[in-house]
Amino acid sequence: MSDPGSSARAEQLLGIVHGLSREMRPGAPGLAQLGLEHALERDYGLDSLARVELLARIERQLGVRLAEAAFTEAETPRDLLRLMAGDAPGSMPPASTRSLHAVPPAPTSGSDLSSGMAPASGHESSPEQRFSAIEQPPETIATLTEMLDWHVARHGEQVHITLYGEGESSEDISFALLRTEARALAAGLLAHGASAAGPGDRVAIMLPTGREFLFAFYGALYAGCVPVPLYPPARLSQLEDHMRRIAGIVANAEATVLVTDPRAKLLGHLLSAQCASLRRVATVAELTRPGAPPPLPSPGAEDIAFLQYTSGSTGNPKGVVLTHANLLANLRGMEHASAVTSDDIFVSWLPLYHDMGLIGACMGSLVVGFQLVLMSPLAFLARPQRWLATIHRYRATVSAAPNFAYELCANKLDESGLARLDLSCWRLAFNGAEPVAADTLARFTARLAPCGFNPAAMTPVYGLAESSVGLTFPPMGRGPLIDRVDREALSKLGLARAAPADDARARRIVSCGRVLADHEIRVVDASGRELPERTQGRVQFRGPSATRGYYHNPAATARLIDGEWLNSGDLGYLAAGELYLTGREKDIIIRGGHNIHPQELEEAANQVAGVRRGGVAAFPATDPRTGAERLVVLAETGEKSIAARSRIQAEINRLAVDLIGLPTDDIVLVPPRSVLKTSSGKIRRAACRELYERGELSGKPGAVPRAPWRQILGLGLTGLGARTRQLVGPGLGWVLSWTWSIWAWAVFAATVPTAWVLIVLAPTLALRRHIARASARLALLLTGLMPAVKGMRLIADDGPLVVVANHASYLDALILTAVLPPRFAYVGKQELLKNPFAALPLRRLHSAFVERFDNARGVEDTRALEARVKRGDALVFFPEGTFRDTPGLLPFRMGAFVIAANSRIPVVPLTLTGTRALLPGESLRPRFSVLQARAGAPLQAQDDEENTWSAALALRDAARAVILAQLGEPDAGC
Structure with missing residues (x-):
């Protein structure tokens, strides 16, 4: 096959991508140099909303139709080009394009209402013929499985759920089929020997919306197990972060089985290496046992039906315990409040791992008996109009979505498709799961009014997982x-x-x-x-x-x-x-006597040109120097020029003053996908605040995610280490420890002499420092000791600076050399000059040496260092001056802080953890340890020319407080 990049199609595609990128970022530099291999999001600046427009333009201008998965999985124009060339998924690089494929162009008849949704095929009966009202189940039924059994006994062949796929594809699932497949899977769960699940065991389900999710969920219920829905990874570029969060959930739930699809089994096995409880990773096909199942458990009303994990931090997952009684009480309460009956038809694209989709739509159809049409969430995200077209096609009366979906439709719908929509059937448009914006309601109803949408159908509701899903409903038909x-x-x-x-x-x-x-x-x-x-x-x-x-x-x-x-x-x-x-x-921000709610400021900032829609978080943060609360706005942007970024910051600040009467304290512009969100798209403000206060949010444009293969390797190594610790006994552990120590010495014996020679012979200081840094990083990588780095963006790339770090081992300087930019000189004790082997390379690196015991000489050394800083040098100090075996932060000497106060330059406190365990005291035997280097926010001396000593004392105390708080060791300076 010829290279698609050489074709006219490639030029046409790039023309579309470049045109949209220019509209998104007028005047952005470097656009002309971007090509097929550059990232749509990071380089071209095309966020989620822009992707919707991009796919529409490609299909409209080039006469092709792309699969819905292209919305999330295509990372570059090259990926899109392969789709249009008709390459099979297997021929595409697995890193970014698995499961993508091209489909035939959409028909252009009047029934094509979704800009790509075809009418029903000739052999298929119409939606009205397939769906008919059924008898509603009695309220005496106590469990979900009993509810499904009741339906099967009375109208088993009735269509329960229609899975509406791409193009013309759809699949009907009857009550009987759902029960048969679920019970077959339950039999498989209970019949796998040592890896079998037992009643009460948790079964994690990581599957996309579809028949297999339904079979797995109800199958776990029939087995007497507790389903734990997990959200599958959307993009390989975010694989590592996703799997680490999932690992926290699986570990908390102590799940014994993970049900996933074949493509994700490798990830499941990586997960099992980190979660001791996980005994089996299997697909639905592998678990299903056709035929008559054995006797299955009968759950009770107060038994746990499933665990709904709310979105939180990796380290503290919160699994809401919901019993059958909880769910049925909630579903019946919502049924009565909304007056929904089995005559209704509900269209939903909400993911089944989310309570609004799983409980409100899926379980609601079981309890009330209405017909449910399920779409993939990707179907909506790729083509929002498809949601509305499906409501039109099936004459649906009920649908639900978060506020952002209505906002997306209000702004991104194609006028030609709207002209053919009839939404007069839609009587309940539930809006919940996130704050409801009054402006969104107005925009949506105005935009859809020509399609027959009744403004009174818009129904804002409130609920939360801790109350199953729903809690408050307005009177039906009143409108907002x-x-x-x-x-x-x-x-x-x-x-x-x-x-x-x-x-x-x-x-x-x-x-x-x-x-x-x-x-x-x-x-x-x-x-x-x-x-x-x-x-x-x-x-x-x-x-x-x-x-x-x-x-x-x-x-x-x-x-x-x-x-x-x-x-x-x-x-x-x-x-x-x-x-x-x-x-x-x-999330409340208390500042200047005001209680500030972040949502309004976020919504306003989302409208600023250049800001990625939905990529804004406003939150309070504590000033490390004063303890006061600060207002911080985090905004995603693809803009790289200083002028554009300055404009965005100024506009956000102006909006803050207009809305709340106060300016912001800090506006951090970050690359796309830096703002943390829940699986349902809600902003994780507390998690963003935590990253901000730790200095882990990069304000630099162009941050590049690690390649998927590196993420998978990292997950595998993490799991291997965890599993090894579980399996090895004390004896084998001793052997492994000594084996690693010998290997570490061999690495250092090979790298240190080589680095010594290169540093001594290199002609320039810059080259010598780069050699030192590269050698240190190589040694740490080969021994598995490369530290986790946090907050390094807070360390300026140029200009005078003082870094102060705690001191716990002889290897501290090596660690810092590997993680700091190669512009720093180290300040060491005078005694190092007595060792010629150490003295020569240290001098070649322009290290400084101070006298610790001669006070007069120490003052002279301080003045010399101050002169170096004023010339623009950046220096690293270990202000404790020494280290010892016993954990604890020693008192800080004043030299570094006097220099900073006199020179009016910032001090960055840097905390090293793990090095004391790596090389304890005077020991020459290294022990493997997990290392971390965390930089704090720069500290500036008070501007007091008459009393610089007081300013230096304040700097010392502030820096030491930061390091002590992050170190996790006792205060040995008391």
């Missing part, structure tokens, strides 16, 4: 109710006072409705006292849908439960019995 409140009164006093009609700064808050029957909500202050209406406070709830807590997480459960009530974590107020949400309790 929006409260305009005085912004100052709300932020300063917590009072939701009605704003005057002419108040342009009024805050518009959308009602989420009234609490479900048999449930309660209240708003309380910090002490738990119930607040009157229109007073902002903490939202609490209770009722039969409420969880009993988080699985294997008593600390988080204790924070959740407050007597008979549960804390939602949300802030809001009640008015006329309806709930109005104002923000998340943990």
Whole structure:
């Protein structure tokens, strides 16, 4: 096959990509040099919304149709070109293009309403013929499996779920088929010897939306196990971060089986190496045992139905325990509040690992009996219009989505497709799972009004996993109710006072409705006292849908439960019995007497040209010097020029002043996909704050993710180490430890003499320092000691600077040489000059030496170092001056801080961990240790020319406090 890059098609494709990139980033430098191998997101600056437009333009201008997977898996124009050339997936590089394929062009008949959705094939009956109302199950049914059995006994061949795929493809799943396949899989789960799952065991399910997920989920229920839905990785470029988060969930759940698809089995085995409980990784086909299953357990109403993991940090996953009774109470409450019946048809693209899709749509169809049309989430993300076209096609009456989906449709729909849509059938458009924006509701209803969409169908709702899924619903058919409140009164006093009609700064808050029957909500202050209406406070709830807590997480459960009530974590107020949400309790920013909610500022910043839509996080951060709370905005952008980035920062700051009356303290522009999000797309502000305060957010453009093969290798090595520690006994562990020590000495014996010669002979200082850094990195890589590096972006690339680090072993300087830029000189003790082998290379590297015991000479040395700093040098000090075997941070000497205070230059505190265990005390035998180098925020001396000694003392104390807090060792300076 000829090289696609040489074809006219390649030029056409690049023309489309370049044109869209120019529209996104007018005047961006270097665009003309970008080609087929450059990244769509990192280099061309095409975010998720831009990809929607890109795929539409490619299909419209080039007459092709790309598979929906192209939306997430194609990383470069080259990937897209291969798709258009018709290459099979197997011929494409697995790093970025697995499972992508081209499909025939879409028909252009009037029934093609989705810009790529074909009408039903001739042999297929119409949706109206396939779907018919059925008898609704009685409320005496106590479990989900009993509910499915009831349906099968009465109308087993009735279509329960239709899986609507690409083009014309669809698959009907009847109640009987779902039960048969689920029970066959249950038999396989229970019949695998030592690796078999038993009743009560957790079964992790990492599958995309489709028949196999449904069979695995209900199969686990029939086996008496507890399903644990996991979200599958969307992109290989994010594989490592994804799998580390999943590993935390699997370990917390103590899952014994992972059900996944064949392509992800390798990842599953990597996961099993890190999770001791995981005994088997299998596909649905491998677990399914056709034929009559053996007797299966019968779960009870109070048994756990499944664990719904809320999105949190890797180290503290929170698995919401939901029983059959919880789920059925919630589903019946929502059924009564919404008046949904078996006559309704529900279209959903919501992922099945998310509670809104799994409980609200999938389980809702089982309990109520309405017909469910399931689409892949990719189908919506790639072509938002396909969602609406499917509602039109099936004459659906109900659908649900988070606010961002309605915003996407309001801005990205194709006018020609809209002209053929009839949405008059859509009577309930649920909007939930994230804050509902009043402007989005207005834009969506206005845009869809010509299609017959009734504004009264828009139904904002509120719920959370801890209450199964739903908690408050408005009256059906009323439409949104929006409260305009005085912004100052709300932020300063917590009072939701009605704003005057002419108040342009009024805050518009959308009602989420009234609490479900048999449930309660209240708003309380910090002490738990119930607040009157229109007073902002903490939202609490209770009722039969409420969880009993988080699985294997008593600390988080204790924070959740407050007597008979549960804390939602949300802030809001009640008015006329309806709930109005104002923000998340943990996200509130207190500054200048104002309580600032981040959502509004994020939404406004999202509109700034050059900012990646949905890539903004606003959060509070603690100033390390003063302890005051700062307002930080983190914004993703593909802009690389200084002028463009400065414009973005200025515009965001202006918006902050307009919205909240206060400027920001810091605006950090980061590459795309730096803002952390949950599996459902919510901003993880607390996690972003943690990274910011640790200095781990890179403000430099063009950060490149590690190649997938390197991520997989890293995961494999991590798992191997964990599994080895589980398996080896003390004797074998001793042998392995000594083997590593000998290997480490062999590496150092080979690299140190070579580096010594090269450093001594190299003609320039810059070359000598690069040789030292490369040699140190090579030695650490070969021994597996390369430290985890955090916060290095805080260390300036040029200019005078002082770095101070704790001292715990002879190898500390080697570690710092490997991780710091090759522009630093080290300050060491005078005694090093007595060793000619060490003295010669150290002098060639322009290291400095100070006298520790002669005070007069020490003052002279300090003045000499101060002169070097003023000439622009960057110096590294170990202010403890020595180290010892016993853990603990020793007192800091003043030299480094006097130099910084006198020279008015910043001090960066840098914490080394793990080096004391690596080479304890005077020992010559290294022991393997996990190392970390973490830089703190630069500290600036107070501008006090008359009292620089006080400024130096303050610098010393601040730097030592930072290192002590990060070190995890006792204070040995008392």
